[in-house]
Amino acid sequence: MLNIKAIKETVNMIREENLDIRTVTMGISLFDCQCDDTDRLCGKIYDKITKSAGRLTSVTRELEKRYGIPIINSRVSVTPISYMAGGIKSVDDCVKIAKTLDRAADELGINFIGGYTALVQKGATDSAKLLIESIPEALSQTGKVCSSVNVASTKAGINMDAVRAMGNVIKETAYLTRGSGSIGCAKLVVFANVPEDNPFMAGAFHGAGEPERVINVGVSGPGVVAAAIRRAGDCDLSAVAETIKKTAFKITRVGQLIATEAAQLLDVPFGIVDLSLAPTPAVGDSVARILEEIGLERCGAYGTTAALAMLNDAVKKGGVMASSSVGGLSGAFIPVSEDAGMIEAAACGALKLEKLEAMTAVCSVGLDMIAIPGDTEADVISGIIADEMAIGVVNSKTTAVRVIPAYGCSVGDEVSFGGLLGTAPVMAVNNYSPAKFISRGGCIPAPIQSLKN
Amino acid sequence: MEESKMNNAAKDGGEKQSKKAVITVVGHDSIGIIAGVAAACAEFGVNICEITQSVLSDYFVMIMIVDIDGLVGDFSAFVDAMAAHGRERSLEIRVMHENIFDSMHEI
Numbered sequence: 001m002l003n004i005k006a007i008k009e010t011v012n013m014i015r016e017e018n019l020d021i022r023t024v025t026m027g028i029s030l031f032d033c034q035c036d037d038t039d040r041l042c043g044k045i046y047d048k049i050t051k052s053a054g055r056l057t058s059v060t061r062e063l064e065k066r067y068g069i070p071i072i073n074s075r076v077s078v079t080p081i082s083y084m085a086g087g088i089k090s091v092d093d094c095v096k097i098a099k100t101l102d103r104a105a106d107e108l109g110i111n112f113i114g115g116y117t118a119l120v121q122k123g124a125t126d127s128a129k130l131l132i133e134s135i136p137e138a139l140s141q142t143g144k145v146c147s148s149v150n151v152a153s154t155k156a157g158i159n160m161d162a163v164r165a166m167g168n169v170i171k172e173t174a175y176l177t178r179g180s181g182s183i184g185c186a187k188l189v190v191f192a193n194v195p196e197d198n199p200f201m202a203g204a205f206h207g208a209g210e211p212e213r214v215i216n217v218g219v220s221g222p223g224v225v226a227a228a229i230r231r232a233g234d235c236d237l238s239a240v241a242e243t244i245k246k247t248a249f250k251i252t253r254v255g256q257l258i259a260t261e262a263a264q265l266l267d268v269p270f271g272i273v274d275l276s277l278a279p280t281p282a283v284g285d286s287v288a289r290i291l292e293e294i295g296l297e298r299c300g301a302y303g304t305t306a307a308l309a310m311l312n313d314a315v316k317k318g319g320v321m322a323s324s325s326v327g328g329l330s331g332a333f334i335p336v337s338e339d340a341g342m343i344e345a346a347a348c349g350a351l352k353l354e355k356l357e358a359m360t361a362v363c364s365v366g367l368d369m370i371a372i373p374g375d376t377e378a379d380v381i382s383g384i385i386a387d388e389m390a391i392g393v394v395n396s397k398t399t400a401v402r403v404i405p406a407y408g409c410s411v412g413d414e415v416s417f418g419g420l421l422g423t424a425p426v427m428a429v430n431n432y433s434p435a436k437f438i439s440r441g442g443c444i445p446a447p448i449q450s451l452k453n
Numbered sequence: 454m455e456e457s458k459m460n461n462a463a464k465d466g467g468e469k470q471s472k473k474a475v476i477t478v479v480g481h482d483s484i485g486i487i488a489g490v491a492a493a494c495a496e497f498g499v500n501i502c503e504i505t506q507s508v509l510s511d512y513f514v515m516i517m518i519v520d521i522d523g524l525v526g527d528f529s530a531f532v533d534a535m536a537a538h539g540r541e542r543s544l545e546i547r548v549m550h551e552n553i554f555d556s557m558h559e560i
Binding site: 001002004006008009010065068250254256257 | 516529533549550552553559
């Protein structure tokens with residue numbers, strides 16, 4: 001039964017508070033493309049992707065019109081490319097596949113394609129090693145390909161050889177894409193406990209346990225949550241948490257509606273709704289502003305970690321009842337360059353890298369979209385990764401690192417990536433060297449809490 | 454073809470069969486706004502069920518609930534036509550299928 005109050009609330013969320021569906025992502029299995037010949041493999045991959053997702057953008061446009069809610073991105077994620085082992089005999093083979101993914105994305109009219117991925121938490125196969133080595137070249141020669149590497153898990157521990165390698169890969173990627181603010185690093189994530197059904201870039205890929213094709217939807221709505229807290233007024237924190245829960249429920253219901261209908265129209269199974277609060281650089285679409293609305297002068301002040309923990313938990317509690325299947329990252333994102341409030345807090349010195357690291361222990365992702373000085377040593381980047389992986393592994397949660405050592409930039413500079421990727425103030429890092437620790441290599445064993453059986 | 458599939462998806466995806474839409478109109482007040490919107494609806498065979506309208510300091514706000522059972526042509530053409538009608542008169546006109554409101558506000 002339609003009532004005017006509900007209509008006003010929904011229209012206001014969309015019109016004034018930036019409510020949108022952040023992404024409709026189709027996961028596509030490439031296992032049936034396996035082939036020894038790289039050129040034939042590329043041909044099969046291109047055909048499979050373009051055939052499977054040919055109607056993806058037209059269906060999302062149709063749904064956008066039907067419900068009057070913006071659907072910001074249509075995207076595709078594929079089986080980790082390192083699994084296409086037969087066709088990978090050299091770094092050049094990998095780059096060739098990356099270019100194929102890029103062409104397929106162009107053909108489909110989507111803005112990103114994820115799955116240039118390797119899972120090496122316990123060790124790397126030959127093809128995974130080649131893929132990791134190829135990442136800088138692949139990201140510098142493509143525009144839409146996103147890459148991720150899982151180097152740790154609670155079950156397997158931390159693969160420190162991979163952590164060391166990724167420090168160098170990130171530096172090399174920054175150098176090769178130096179002409180555009182080292183943007184390659186914005187499309188590269190290092191994970192612990194990576195989810196296999198995440199619809200959000202840059203970490204999306206189509207896991208081995210997923211069906212042939214699947215539709216996953218990522219919702220958004222930080223502006224809606226901030227506005228609801230503002231309206232709630234001078235109440236205590238239990239009431240704030242309740243307000244967040246109710247709002248998250250409503251946001252997620254829209255995601256569920258779009259996901260169910262997109263799946264039906266595309267004749268592809270519905271996978272999950274990822275109930276994340278994903279900010280954009282637009283005014284009023286910021287997770288930092290929610291924390292400030294809760295009562296902090298600036299994001300980064302003492303109390304930030306506690307407020308974020310409450311926010312993250314309330315979002316999950318509200319969202320989980322609204323969807324038949326919740327997955328992906330599900331929580332609050334804290335990407336610095338993509339969040340107007342975070343950018344301001346970092347620029348004025350309220351928010352430091354160390355505080356961000358603490359925040360990652362209680363929210364759904366990790367150190368995300370953070371620009372650091374271009375002369376940061378690879379070992380230091382590996383050290384940052386190792387710390388972040390440890391937080392994920394010990395707490396049995398996903399954590400990630402997406403840092404951009406912006407070539408030629410130093411603390412105080414700003415790097416602009418354009419569009420949703422935003423603008424990042426270059427943040428200071430602690431340059432004391434972890435070189436000896438990193439060069440030891442090997443593996444940090446799985447923690448005792450991994451033994452659950 | 455696409456539209457009929459879309460309708461089926463809406464039926465199955467929603468909790469009940471649904472044939473209504475909501476039109477919201479926002480902009481500076483002038484004479485004939487309602488007449489214009491109503492005429493545009495009639496052209497598409499869309500029946501008006503309910504109108505809530507107010508003017509606050511020269512700002513016109515209207516919410517219409519309409520029946521789209523007899524819609525001529527497909528829903529997205531109707532959405533486009535109403536938006537275009539609004540642009541010509543400096544109004545913001547949105548049309549949204551009722552399923553989004555049901556999903557969000559009903560458990």
